[in-house]
Amino acid sequence: MDDYGDLETMKVKVKLLGVFKQAQGDAKFNLELEKPESLRKIIQRLTEPSFRLRDLLIDPELNDPRPNAIILVNDREISLMEGLETIVKDGDEIVLIPVVHGG
DSSP: OOTTTTOOOEEEEEEEOHHHHHHHSOSEEEEEESSOEEHHHHHHHHHSSOHHHHHHHSBTTTTBSTTTEEEEETTEEGGGTTGGGOEEOTTOEEEEEEOOOOO
């Protein structure tokens, strides 16, 4: 049995900007978690039902969202924390901001 067995469902706020918002259809929504999870797992969960969001967010060569997005957890850029291994907990807010590439 894990340490989180008796906890109720947690809610994490997700905010998508720019093309991520357009791909998802919602700018802000709550995501329910059963226990604290890594940001990596949460992003996988967000992109599973939406191929369009996955195509815009996840770099296909690196299988990583960081080349295409600035990712904040509670207004802090994730490189200042544990990167994609940052643990997201009840009440936290994740913001995904698209990075514009050009040439």
